[in-house]
Amino acid sequence: xPTRPLLLALxxxxxxxxxxxxxxxxxxxxxxxxxxxxxxxxxxxxxxDTSAHVVSTTTLDLSTNSTSMKITVQSDLTPSxxxxxxxxxxxCPGTPAAAWTITASTTWDLLTGIPRGTGNCLINFYVDPDMxxxxxxxxxxLTYTITS
Amino acid sequence: xxxxxxxxxxxxCPAGAADLTLGGGGAWLETISSADLESGPGSDLxxxxxxxxxxxxxxxxxxxxxxxxxxxxxxxxxxPTGARLxxxxxxxxxxxxxxxxxxxxxxVFALDQVLFSGTDDxxxxxxxxxxxxxxxxxxxxxxxxxxAYRVE
Numbered sequence: 402x403p404t405r406p407l408l409l410a411l412x413x414x415x416x417x418x419x420x421x422x423x424x425x426x427x428x429x430x431x432x433x434x435x436x437x438x439x440x441x442x443x444x445x446x447x448x449x450d451t452s453a454h455v456v457s458t459t460t461l462d463l464s465t466n467s468t469s470m471k472i473t474v475q476s477d478l479t480p481s482x483x484x485x486x487x488x489x490x491x492x493c494p495g496t497p498a499a500a501w502t503i504t505a506s507t508t509w510d511l512l513t514g515i516p517r518g519t520g521n522c523l524i525n526f527y528v529d530p531d532m533x534x535x536x537x538x539x540x541x542x543l544t545y546t547i548t549s
Numbered sequence: 550x551x552x553x554x555x556x557x558x559x560x561x562c563p564a565g566a567a568d569l570t571l572g573g574g575g576a577w578l579e580t581i582s583s584a585d586l587e588s589g590p591g592s593d594l595x596x597x598x599x600x601x602x603x604x605x606x607x608x609x610x611x612x613x614x615x616x617x618x619x620x621x622x623x624x625x626x627x628x629p630t631g632a633r634l635x636x637x638x639x640x641x642x643x644x645x646x647x648x649x650x651x652x653x654x655x656x657v658f659a660l661d662q663v664l665f666s667g668t669d670d671x672x673x674x675x676x677x678x679x680x681x682x683x684x685x686x687x688x689x690x691x692x693x694x695x696x697a698y699r700v701e
Contacts, residue, residue, distance in 0.1 A: 422566065422567060422569055422699055422700050422701065423569065423697055423698065423699040423700075424569050424570060424571030424607065424697070424699075425571070425695050425696070425697050425698075426571060426575065426576060426577070426604075426605050426696045426697075427575075427576040427577070427693060427694075427695055427696075428576070428577045428579075428623075428678065428680075428693070428694050428695075428696055429576065429577070429578045429691065429693050430579045430580075430581065430629070430632070430680065430691075430692045430693075431578070431579070431580045431581070431690075431691045431692075432580075432581040432629075432687055432688070432689050432690055432692070433580065433581065433582045433689055435581075435583045435586070435594075435689070436583075437589065437590040438590050439589060439590040439591070462589070462590040462591025462592075463590055463591060464586055464589075464590050464591060464592060464593070464685060466594075466685040466686070466687060466688060467688070467689060468688075517685050517686055517688070518685050518686070519593055519685065
């Protein structure tokens, strides 16, 4: 019997036998887009004299695993409401938060160019007293949205 | 059979050329979402995820009563920078005497690492996996690596 074919046959048989010595297990990790924002709560501002006020500071927290995100803010203020309030932010990731004067139902890019990671912004609310406005209570809801 | 051929046969097909079969949970599929933030907005992802204790069940057989060891390695198809994979043995299986090592998590690399060793045929040795290094720095995507268990 020729030696070479037999050796090749033995080698082939060995490889088949050894093929059973390894097992493969896949590990798959699917990461969804994460873009979350929250604020610390409701703020109450009281106007009691004519001086300018830095009346309230709230915290805005965000988490995202995407780049170039932005946070928009929108009010539900109506044209008939006499409130005039300014909003600005600092200690934010990405572009420093721009100052915004709340007007009726407008949307404003509060923060842009947010990088991946976390952020804890401080949002300041400023109200300038207006002596032409009668005493009363005004409520405005601000909606913050993080989006691409 | 000539002595030469007999020697080659023993070399190529040794009595201890054991086989290994993978059972149990099989593939490990993990999904990362906003629910995995450590404490909601403003926080990062929980750093690690751990599979079921019996995510893999390994049968080592056809050992001929010999001593063997299982090595583990991984081949990345697409894997996020910073994420690390670990494995550990969570049971001794049945029929073998003894199985040793691998009870603490050890990192799985591209190169073979001995996970545990034993003697004789052994069924149902369970393995648990762990991911660490998860963070918001990992972009949204589907990532895949293949973990190879090999008996030798």
